[in-house]
Amino acid sequence: MSLASTCPVVRRIGILTGGGDCPGLNAVIRAVATDALTCGIEVVGIEDGWLGLIENRLRPIVDRDLYGILDEGGTILGSNNKSNPFKFVVGKKADGTPRHADVSEQCLKHLRDAGVNAMVVIGGDGTLTSAAYFAKRGVYVVGVPKTIDNDIVGSEITFGFQTAVATATDSCDRVRTTADSHHRAMVVEVMGRNAGWIALHAGVASGADVILLPEIPFSLKSVYEKVKERNARGKRSSLLVVSEGAKPAGGEQIVARVDPTSPDPIRLGGIGKWLSDKIEDEAGVEARYCVLGHIQRGGTPVAADRVLSTLL
Template sequence: MAKLNKVKTIAILTGGGDAPGLNAVIRAVVRTALGQGLTVWGIKNGFGGMVENQMIQLTDNSVAGILPRGGTMLGTTNRDNPFSYPKKQDGKIVYQDMSVQAMDNLRQAGIEALVVIGGDGTLKIAAEFYQMGLPVVGVPKTIDNDIPDTERTFGFDTAVGVATDALDRLHTTAESHHRVMVLEVMGRYAGWIALHAGMAGGADCILIPEIPFKTDSVIAKIKERQQRGRQFSLIVIAEGAHPQGGEISIARIVEGSHEKVRLGGIGEKLAREIEELTGMESRCTVLGHVQRGGTPTAFDRVLSTRYGVAAAQCVLDGAFGNMVALQKNQIIRVPIVDIAGKANNVTSDNELLTAGRAIGICFGD
């Protein structure tokens, strides 16, 4: 790899929710950059660490043994936006633009470029810093797989595997007790985890945000199975799914966060409704953060490593303002400004939807 620019010192930042594979990305960036003579710093605790000047130098020893570890060795937060940063003033929390201070902290540390690993909110902030003149490279991270212009975000494969394993386990107890088991999974406003896990785990109904569901359709599927002698049913529902004409279920509102609205509760609502309408005992299991914790799968380790190497290569090439992405099994570069603030959702012509309908899966419509 030839160094085509004069950048000698870079920093790495991880923002937003954790995802399996974060450490693998960090390791790959560090090893690639060090191999080309660069100095690498890690910014602790997301963009908050950039504002508060929390940095550590990263070496080969720093990243030794972290490939299979979940979480992020740098720490992360989804509450700290330097352009609207919480500060206590007269006993109250006020939000101030601390972006210039954050930039000054990097400059004083001799940091000339920043690799930002994060989801849509984090990458949107990265795009704003790039527009301020900071050389930035983005890496797409979210278990939700909802970032556009990339076929996969790392962490997604691990989350789907966890959800699929849960479905396998719920299948045996549902069949034994003649119950309807509802599994609520993450995904926010995208149904990728529910769709893939539901297909892999043999769900009878898969309910996703992109297809508002009719409870009558779900009930009809359960009764149709009963008529065929199947006295149990498995339903996967995304946390952002909602009934036709109904509202998304909100667990709580968190002020000061990139993601103020925390979704949740739709699975329990549906389970209660099914029990009332069918008389069948119905239970809901919410996987929650189990989906994004623990050891990443082999696929996510490899993808994360490829992303990390590609991000470091962007720095070496001076190709700033880009996010590395996976398309047709090739790692490419996509302008961050083209994807910042945008979402990737399941479309009506998705091949998995077509396959699911062909084998009799109910999508609630």
């Protein structure tokens, strides 16, 4: 039996973007859809991640939808990071906690009704975990790793990461000038969750004086001493780049809030303010903090991310 005879006939594919948005998503959509349409395969866009599949919001993608999106940030399909088809929030229990249900069969029906037997799923850990479950249910799935955090196992680099680093680096450069003007220590908090890649690269690129990563619990005493030492030598400022998941030795990560409706309920954040306050109290140096937040996810992808997204 030839290999061709054992391969599925794919005439219509679905494309989905899930999880947090990321520079380069539209470039991936463009590359996948362009190749598929060139091969005579119809393309269906699934809106707002898994939520769109749950709610049967599927629409055709044609050539004109792809024009001019290579350099656009965000995703033309929309995204969602709260809708796990295998644990979907359908209401609340008597105690007020979320009530979940498995609605994956509903999703499979929507795919069958649309004539879609293969999917290209662009997402991070949570989105691709759900995609793997659908693959076990008979859907042909291609997963495209996506995250600015650059923390997906088996991927040397993920698209969006280099844009996030460029944005964070530019922000650090700007923060440094105002820190110099006022003789301050400036703490810049960047994204990354439990991975310190953005903090490391942006910190090195901006010449940060202190870089704090989730992977290496830090000594508060060492941070204080570094800031005081620079101040004593007449340095006009100190720049500290800290990942949102960093923590002091013997301490815990700072949680900004918990979202019980999300598959990933823990929202890290607050280390920047906490560290800034500590520096003022313990090192006696005026300090400020800056949380870059979602600015790292937005905007035009840099050339390297456009190329990587297209080649995927």
